[in-house]
Amino acid sequence: MNTLTTNDQADLIYLFCDKYHYPTKSPIRYSWRGKMWLCASNQNSILLLEYRYDIVVHDYTPDFTKFFMSKYEHTEILLSVSDLQAAYDLIPLITKRVYADCYSCDGRGRFDHRGHEYGCQSCKGSGKSDHDYTISTVKDEDYLIRLDGKYFTATRWNDLIKVLQIVKPDRVRLHQFQEEREARIFLLDDDAVLVLMPYHVNESLKSKFQIIDIPMGVQS
Ligand SMILES: [Zn+2]
Numbered sequence: 125m126n127t128l129t130t131n132d133q134a135d136l137i138y139l140f141c142d143k144y145h146y147p148t149k150s151p152i153r154y155s156w157r158g159k160m161w162l163c164a165s166n167q168n169s170i171l172l173l174e175y176r177y178d179i180v181v182h183d184y185t186p187d188f189t190k191f192f193m194s195k196y197e198h199t200e201i202l203l204s205v206s207d208l209q210a211a212y213d214l215i216p217l218i219t220k221r222v223y224a225d226c227y228s229c230d231g232r233g234r235f236d237h238r239g240h241e242y243g244c245q246s247c248k249g250s251g252k253s254d255h256d257y258t259i260s261t262v263k264d265e266d267y268l269i270r271l272d273g274k275y276f277t278a279t280r281w282n283d284l285i286k287v288l289q290i291v292k293p294d295r296v297r298l299h300q301f302q303e304e305r306e307a308r309i310f311l312l313d314d315d316a317v318l319v320l321m322p323y324h325v326n327e328s329l330k331s332k333f334q335i336i337d338i339p340m341g342v343q344s
Protein backbone atom coordinates (compact mmCIF):
# COMPACT_ATOMS: atom_id res chain seq x y z
CA MET A 125 0.00 0.00 0.00
CA ASN A 126 1.26 3.48 -0.77
CA THR A 127 -0.11 6.94 -0.06
CA LEU A 128 -1.52 8.49 -3.20
CA THR A 129 -0.04 11.80 -4.29
CA THR A 130 -2.43 14.53 -5.37
CA ASN A 131 -1.42 13.85 -8.99
CA ASP A 132 -2.19 10.13 -8.61
CA GLN A 133 -5.54 11.02 -7.08
CA ALA A 134 -6.38 13.41 -9.90
CA ASP A 135 -5.31 10.91 -12.61
CA LEU A 136 -7.42 8.20 -11.04
CA ILE A 137 -10.53 10.18 -10.19
CA TYR A 138 -10.83 11.67 -13.67
CA LEU A 139 -10.76 8.16 -15.19
CA PHE A 140 -14.06 7.58 -13.41
CA CYS A 141 -15.81 10.85 -14.25
CA ASP A 142 -18.71 10.40 -16.63
CA LYS A 143 -18.25 12.85 -19.48
CA TYR A 144 -21.89 12.51 -20.53
CA HIS A 145 -23.61 13.53 -17.32
CA TYR A 146 -23.33 17.02 -15.90
CA PRO A 147 -23.06 16.46 -12.15
CA THR A 148 -20.55 13.64 -12.46
CA LYS A 149 -18.44 15.23 -15.22
CA SER A 150 -16.14 16.44 -12.45
CA PRO A 151 -15.28 14.86 -9.11
CA ILE A 152 -17.74 15.49 -6.30
CA ARG A 153 -17.65 15.29 -2.51
CA TYR A 154 -19.35 12.51 -0.64
CA SER A 155 -19.68 11.89 3.08
CA TRP A 156 -19.50 8.23 4.22
CA ARG A 157 -18.45 6.52 7.45
CA GLY A 158 -17.94 9.91 9.10
CA LYS A 159 -15.37 10.93 6.52
CA MET A 160 -15.35 13.18 3.44
CA TRP A 161 -14.46 11.46 0.15
CA LEU A 162 -13.47 12.62 -3.31
CA CYS A 163 -15.90 10.76 -5.51
CA ALA A 164 -16.47 10.01 -9.20
CA SER A 165 -18.99 7.79 -10.89
CA ASN A 166 -19.22 6.36 -14.39
CA GLN A 167 -22.07 4.11 -15.48
CA ASN A 168 -20.62 0.96 -13.90
CA SER A 169 -18.59 2.06 -10.92
CA ILE A 170 -18.21 4.57 -8.12
CA LEU A 171 -14.72 5.46 -6.88
CA LEU A 172 -14.14 7.09 -3.49
CA LEU A 173 -10.73 8.45 -2.49
CA GLU A 174 -9.82 10.20 0.73
CA TYR A 175 -10.68 13.89 0.22
CA ARG A 176 -7.67 16.11 0.73
CA TYR A 177 -9.18 19.43 -0.35
CA ASP A 178 -6.74 20.09 -3.18
CA ILE A 179 -8.77 18.83 -6.15
CA VAL A 180 -11.57 21.03 -7.48
CA VAL A 181 -14.96 19.40 -7.00
CA HIS A 182 -18.53 20.08 -8.00
CA ASP A 183 -20.75 21.22 -5.20
CA TYR A 184 -23.22 18.40 -5.60
CA THR A 185 -24.29 15.61 -3.28
CA PRO A 186 -25.14 12.38 -5.10
CA ASP A 187 -27.70 9.98 -3.70
CA PHE A 188 -25.74 6.77 -3.24
CA THR A 189 -27.94 5.59 -0.37
CA LYS A 190 -28.74 2.29 -2.03
CA PHE A 191 -25.06 1.43 -2.31
CA PHE A 192 -23.73 2.55 1.02
CA MET A 193 -26.53 2.42 3.56
CA SER A 194 -27.39 -0.86 5.17
CA LYS A 195 -29.70 -1.64 8.05
CA TYR A 196 -27.95 -4.99 8.47
CA GLU A 197 -24.48 -5.87 9.56
CA HIS A 198 -21.97 -6.62 6.88
CA THR A 199 -18.86 -8.75 6.83
CA GLU A 200 -15.66 -8.34 4.89
CA ILE A 201 -13.86 -11.04 2.94
CA LEU A 202 -10.18 -10.77 2.11
CA LEU A 203 -9.23 -11.12 -1.54
CA SER A 204 -5.77 -11.51 -2.99
CA VAL A 205 -4.70 -8.74 -5.37
CA SER A 206 -2.87 -11.27 -7.54
CA ASP A 207 -6.07 -13.38 -7.88
CA LEU A 208 -8.00 -10.30 -9.02
CA GLN A 209 -5.31 -9.45 -11.58
CA ALA A 210 -4.83 -13.08 -12.71
CA ALA A 211 -8.53 -13.44 -13.55
CA TYR A 212 -8.30 -10.38 -15.81
CA ASP A 213 -5.11 -11.68 -17.45
CA LEU A 214 -6.87 -14.98 -18.26
CA ILE A 215 -9.35 -13.22 -20.54
CA PRO A 216 -7.90 -13.48 -24.06
CA LEU A 217 -7.48 -10.55 -26.42
CA ILE A 218 -9.36 -10.52 -29.72
CA THR A 219 -9.41 -8.10 -32.63
CA LYS A 220 -12.74 -6.56 -33.55
CA ARG A 221 -14.36 -3.49 -35.02
CA VAL A 222 -14.77 -0.74 -32.42
CA TYR A 223 -17.26 1.85 -33.65
CA ALA A 224 -16.64 5.57 -33.07
CA ASP A 225 -19.01 7.72 -31.01
CA CYS A 226 -21.90 9.14 -33.04
CA TYR A 227 -20.97 12.63 -34.29
CA SER A 228 -24.46 14.06 -33.83
CA CYS A 229 -24.91 13.26 -30.14
CA ASP A 230 -21.23 12.85 -29.15
CA GLY A 231 -21.89 9.27 -28.05
CA ARG A 232 -24.76 9.98 -25.69
CA GLY A 233 -27.51 8.51 -27.86
CA ARG A 234 -29.88 11.30 -26.85
CA PHE A 235 -30.24 15.06 -26.50
CA ASP A 236 -31.51 17.19 -23.64
CA HIS A 237 -33.72 20.08 -24.62
CA ARG A 238 -35.50 22.25 -22.06
CA GLY A 239 -35.59 19.48 -19.49
CA HIS A 240 -36.74 16.77 -21.92
CA GLU A 241 -34.67 13.96 -23.42
CA TYR A 242 -34.91 13.00 -27.07
CA GLY A 243 -33.37 9.94 -28.72
CA CYS A 244 -30.70 10.67 -31.33
CA GLN A 245 -32.03 9.90 -34.79
CA SER A 246 -28.61 9.54 -36.43
CA CYS A 247 -27.58 6.56 -34.30
CA LYS A 248 -31.07 5.47 -33.17
CA GLY A 249 -30.01 5.90 -29.55
CA SER A 250 -26.98 3.61 -29.65
CA GLY A 251 -24.46 6.46 -29.33
CA LYS A 252 -22.27 4.74 -31.95
CA SER A 253 -21.54 5.47 -35.61
CA ASP A 254 -22.71 2.64 -37.90
CA HIS A 255 -19.87 3.04 -40.42
CA ASP A 256 -16.89 4.73 -38.74
CA TYR A 257 -14.77 2.16 -36.92
CA THR A 258 -11.24 1.08 -36.17
CA ILE A 259 -9.92 -2.46 -35.80
CA SER A 260 -8.87 -2.73 -32.16
CA THR A 261 -7.46 -5.37 -29.86
CA VAL A 262 -9.83 -5.79 -26.92
CA LYS A 263 -10.63 -8.30 -24.18
CA ASP A 264 -13.03 -11.04 -25.32
CA GLU A 265 -16.57 -10.21 -24.14
CA ASP A 266 -17.51 -13.90 -24.12
CA TYR A 267 -15.58 -14.25 -20.84
CA LEU A 268 -17.03 -13.26 -17.46
CA ILE A 269 -15.40 -13.05 -14.05
CA ARG A 270 -17.51 -14.50 -11.23
CA LEU A 271 -17.09 -13.19 -7.69
CA ASP A 272 -19.41 -13.80 -4.76
CA GLY A 273 -22.18 -15.02 -7.09
CA LYS A 274 -21.99 -11.95 -9.36
CA TYR A 275 -20.64 -11.64 -12.89
CA PHE A 276 -18.36 -8.95 -14.32
CA THR A 277 -17.31 -8.24 -17.90
CA ALA A 278 -13.67 -7.44 -18.69
CA THR A 279 -14.67 -3.80 -19.23
CA ARG A 280 -16.16 -3.51 -15.74
CA TRP A 281 -13.35 -5.51 -14.13
CA ASN A 282 -10.86 -3.18 -15.80
CA ASP A 283 -12.15 -0.39 -13.54
CA LEU A 284 -10.90 -2.44 -10.58
CA ILE A 285 -7.58 -3.22 -12.30
CA LYS A 286 -6.93 0.49 -13.01
CA VAL A 287 -7.44 1.33 -9.34
CA LEU A 288 -5.30 -1.60 -8.13
CA GLN A 289 -2.41 -0.49 -10.35
CA ILE A 290 -2.34 3.01 -8.86
CA VAL A 291 -3.39 2.39 -5.23
CA LYS A 292 -1.29 -0.82 -4.91
CA PRO A 293 -3.07 -2.28 -1.87
CA ASP A 294 -1.63 -5.34 -0.08
CA ARG A 295 -5.06 -6.97 0.11
CA VAL A 296 -8.58 -6.08 -0.99
CA ARG A 297 -11.53 -6.41 1.37
CA LEU A 298 -14.86 -7.22 -0.23
CA HIS A 299 -17.87 -5.81 1.61
CA GLN A 300 -20.61 -8.42 1.97
CA PHE A 301 -24.06 -7.33 3.08
CA GLN A 302 -26.47 -9.78 4.60
CA GLU A 303 -29.35 -8.60 2.46
CA GLU A 304 -29.17 -9.16 -1.27
CA ARG A 305 -27.94 -6.20 -3.23
CA GLU A 306 -26.39 -5.75 -6.61
CA ALA A 307 -23.33 -3.58 -6.20
CA ARG A 308 -20.12 -5.03 -4.84
CA ILE A 309 -17.96 -2.79 -2.64
CA PHE A 310 -14.18 -3.21 -2.64
CA LEU A 311 -12.21 -1.57 0.16
CA LEU A 312 -8.75 -1.09 -1.31
CA ASP A 313 -7.24 0.50 1.74
CA ASP A 314 -8.38 3.05 4.30
CA ASP A 315 -8.35 5.77 1.65
CA ALA A 316 -9.77 4.14 -1.47
CA VAL A 317 -13.09 2.39 -2.11
CA LEU A 318 -14.53 1.10 -5.38
CA VAL A 319 -18.15 0.13 -5.97
CA LEU A 320 -18.59 -2.13 -8.99
CA MET A 321 -21.90 -2.96 -10.64
CA PRO A 322 -22.18 -6.55 -11.85
CA TYR A 323 -23.33 -7.60 -15.29
CA HIS A 324 -26.74 -9.25 -15.55
CA VAL A 325 -26.52 -12.61 -17.25
CA ASN A 326 -29.69 -14.09 -18.59
CA GLU A 327 -29.93 -17.76 -17.44
CA SER A 328 -30.57 -18.96 -20.99
CA LEU A 329 -27.38 -17.26 -22.22
CA LYS A 330 -25.08 -18.39 -19.42
CA SER A 331 -23.67 -21.31 -21.39
CA LYS A 332 -22.46 -18.88 -24.06
CA PHE A 333 -19.85 -17.48 -21.64
CA GLN A 334 -16.57 -18.80 -20.29
CA ILE A 335 -16.59 -18.21 -16.53
CA ILE A 336 -13.48 -17.37 -14.49
CA ASP A 337 -13.90 -17.75 -10.71
CA ILE A 338 -12.16 -15.62 -8.09
CA PRO A 339 -11.08 -17.62 -5.00
CA MET A 340 -12.89 -16.26 -1.93
CA GLY A 341 -11.09 -15.59 1.32
CA VAL A 342 -7.31 -15.65 1.57
CA GLN A 343 -5.07 -15.80 4.65
CA SER A 344 -4.32 -12.32 5.99
ZN1 LIG B 1 -26.29 9.78 -31.98
